[in-house]
Amino acid sequence: MAKKNIHLPADESELSEMIAQAKAPLCIQGGGSRGIAVDGHALGTSAMSGITLYEPGAMTLVAQAGTPVGEIEVALAAENQRLAFEPVDYRALMGTDGVPTIGGTMAANSSGPRRISVGAARDFLLGVRYVDGMGKIVKNGGRVMKNVTGYDLVKLMAGAHGTLGVLSEVSLKVLPCPEMEATLVLQGLEDEAAVGALARALGSPFEVSAAAHDPASCETMLRVEGFEDSVRYRIQELKALLGGEARVEENSTKRWAAWRDLNGFAQTGEDVWRVSCKPSDGPALAAKSGARAVRYDWAGGLIWLAATAGHDLRAVLGAYDGHATLVRGTGQPRFEPEAAGVARITAGLRARFDPRGLLNAGLMG
Structure with missing residues (x-):
């Protein structure tokens, strides 16, 4: 659960000042929807909110880190665009009442079922602004994809869970919504057969955007998206390829949202x-x-x-x-213990970005 008495800086300058003046570890939070709480004074970014730039023609969006994901999705939907990486909403699973933020989503590299076809959240991150463990404001990347030299700080911040820096602003690539989506649901497959069917589907030329299996219902699901004629053709080809008992669900958005959010x-x-x-x-x-x-x-x-x-x-x-x-759950480390070589690299990065060890200390080992 999110901590009480959380400090909420109003802007990047205030965030920088709070971190620079901190004398003890800080528990960094976005909207508090993931239920992560390490020892330290709670510091959240939810007050730093708002879309600062949206260019639908260029398919780019810039938002402050505390901007609710839902607010961004509403703005994108008005232009028939979306966050293609399907960020997970953990509130039902974790029993929290916070609000997922775009900064927290990117800090966790939160990616849903479409990851197999379009990539992870970090692949849509074009640029970041963040405050490091000394209170220094850092900017990296921009609003276009480009090659980088040295540290690719944009990718480094995605998945660091606030241990290397506190995001204050992110620049994102967004994508158009498809004309149609449909799901082929295969029935009655055991786990090994289901995984084999999913592999055949992904190895086919029929462009599957999600591939999942639920042993509880013995349902194996393949989502296809795009232009209507193409979707209908690919669904039928997949059905012929895989055989067996199957049905087609059109407009299966709610099914995949419930699946994504566990x-x-x-x-x-x-x-x-x-x-x-x-x-x-x-x-x-x-x-x-x-x-x-x-x-x-x-x-x-x-x-x-x-x-x-x-x-x-x-x-x-x-x-x-x-x-x-x-x-x-509790009683075990949240993240897998790192191999010795990786741990040395990780320690070196933390010493560079957070030399005082203030930011979500102990969260990732």
């Missing part, structure tokens, strides 16, 4: 883990986990597991090509 795992009281792995390893890892509930996304490359509270999932899974993140 509504089925909300209010269960169990720990929720997010496991990244090779898709072909997914079914074996899920079986080994002992989890009560399993969901496969990204064609099996992302597994969501609901397991008994306190379950040491990493010890149970053992060595594999991937990592596990504890999204909801």
Whole structure:
């Protein structure tokens, strides 16, 4: 849950001053919707809000870090555009009442089912402004894609969870909304067969934008988006390619929003883990986990597991090509412990960006 007595700087200058004058660790938050709270004085960005530039023709948008994602989505929808990376809304899963912000979304590199086709949130980040651990205001990138030399700070900040700097403004690439979207729902496949079907679909020329499997309902889902004639053609070709019992759902936006936000795992009281792995390893890892509930996304490359509270999932899974993140629960580190070489690189980066160790200390190891 979000902490009370949170300090909310009104602008970037005030944020810079607060960090520069800080004498103790800070718990950095966006809108408080993820329920992450480390030891330290709570410092949030939600008061630094507003879209500062939107150019629909150039498909670029600039917003202050505390701008609600919903506000951005409304502005984009008015121009028939969208955040193509489908940021996850964790409020139902985490039982929080905060508001997802664009800064928090980018700091977490929050990416939904469409990641397999368009890329992650960081791939849409064109530029950032942030305040480092010494209170220095830094700008990197701009409003167009370009090559960089030295640190690519734009990509570095995405997924750093506020441990290297506190985002104050982000520049984004946005994309047009498709004319149509539809989902092919295959019925009755066991996990291994389902992952195999998802792999065949992704390996086909039919441009799938989401590929997931729900063992609880034995439904295997393939989303297709684009111009109407193209969508209808590709859906039928996928149906012929994969065979078996299937149905087509048009206008399946609500289905994918509920899937993205893990509504089925909300209010269960169990720990929720997010496991990244090779898709072909997914079914074996899920079986080994002992989890009560399993969901496969990204064609099996992302597994969501609901397991008994306190379950040491990493010890149970053992060595594999991937990592596990504890999204909801206590008793285990949230992030996978880093290998020695990676840990040295990480420590070096933190020493450079936050030499006093103030920003979300301990969150990522």
